[in-house]
Amino acid sequence: MPKIKKEKKAKDEDLFKVVDSTIDTRTERNIYEVSRELHIEEVLGAISSGKEAKVYPARGEDGKWYALKIYYVSTAASKRAFQKYTFSDPRFKDIKVSNTRQLIATWARKEFKNLKILFDAGVRVPEPYLVYENILTMQFIGEEGFRAPLLKELPAEEITKELYDEVINQVEIMVNKARIIHCDLSEFNIMVYDNLPYIIDVxxxxxxxxxxxxxxxxxxxxxxxxxxxxxxxEIEIMPTEEILKRLKINI
Ligand SMILES: Nc1ncnc2c1ncn2[C@@H]1O[C@H](COP(=O)(O)OP(=O)(O)OP(=O)(O)O)[C@@H](O)[C@H]1O
Ligand SMILES: [Mg+2]
Incomplete structure (x- = not known):
């Protein structure tokens, strides 16, 4: 990753409309690094602020849109949340949890890696592009910086049996092909674009x-x-136990 030159930085700052007082200087620097790498010209204001991260739409020079998921680096709440998940995960056994920044970068890499495995297995997730420190860059689900609705936000008439079947189908690919369990799957972590469900927050x-x-x-x-x-x-569902029968969980 190239170092940011001082004189270039002043110019880059003009490219960002994002004025976000919660962003620390190191994260700001990370945004420049990511933008240089992916030729991003503009980052818009956050479209969400969840428990552990904020998501920002960003526009590339070719007009392509990206979603930047930027993990909080400093809050006590985020630190607690990361610790909760990472303690039990063997991939984190060598990580010093006292170093929050390192912990969060590891978390970002974990989500990136999970996305990559899911994407490669054919699960409909945002395509992951890049992970750099606390920033994960992925395909933007939506158009022109306007995100698609969550399943939770979808008008009732668009919540159909076909959509349900398609969600279950995604779970089947996730389990049988990618060998991954989401562990926080709900109407809040599924986006619906073009009548198709996208699994997020992995x-x-x-x-x-x-x-x-x-x-x-x-x-x-x-x-x-x-x-x-x-x-x-009021959609006709398949009993959970029946769905489980279609899934290969025995090792
Ligand atoms: N690839 C994407 N394209 C467009 N919007 C996205 C994308 N990924 C996430 N979002 C938006 O950002 C929100 C937060 O994303 P995500 O659920 O991954 O983060 P989170 O910090 O875990 O949030 P929460 O704590 O609310 O679950 C989503 O609800 C969705 O509205
Ligand atoms: Mg979420």
Whole structure:
């Protein structure tokens, strides 16, 4: 990654409309690095601020849109959340949890890696492009910087049996091909674009092979969430136990 030259930085600052007082200087520098790498010309204001990150739309020089998921580096709440998930994960055993920045960069890489595995297995997730320190850059789900709705936000008439089947289909690919369980699947972590569900927010997802003892329980919870949402919307659902039968969880 090239170093930012002083004289270039002043110019780059003009490219960003983002005025976000919560962004620290190191994160700001990281945004420049990512922008240089991907030829991003403009970053817009955050479209969301969740528990662990904010997501910003960004426009590349060719008109292509990106989503920048920028993880908070400093809040006590985020530190607690990351620790909760990373402690049990064998991939984190060598990470010093006292170093928040390192912990969060590892978390960003974890979500990136999970996205990559899911994308390569054919699950409909935003295509991951780049991870740099606390910034994950992925395909923007939506148009011209306007994000697509979450499943939660979809008008009732667009919540159909076809959409339900397609969500279950994605879970099947996730489990049977990618060998991954989402672990926070719900109407809040599925976006719907062009009538198709996109699975997002995969940082806490786990590998079935690494979590043998809890896999079934975690998967059942994910499917129950989906079933509850669609059932409430009066869509005919398949019983959770029947869905589980189609999934290969025994190792
Ligand atoms: N690739 C994307 N394209 C467009 N919008 C996105 C994309 N990824 C996430 N978003 C938007 O940003 C929001 C937050 O993303 P995500 O759920 O990954 O972060 P989070 O910090 O875990 O949020 P939360 O704590 O609310 O779950 C999503 O609800 C969605 O509105
Ligand atoms: Mg989320």
């Amino acid at each position: 940082g806490q997802a786990i590998f079935i092979e690494e979590e043998q003892s809890h896999a079934l329980e975690l998967l059942r919870r994910d499917i129950d969430n989906i079933n509850r949402f669609f059932k409430d919307m």
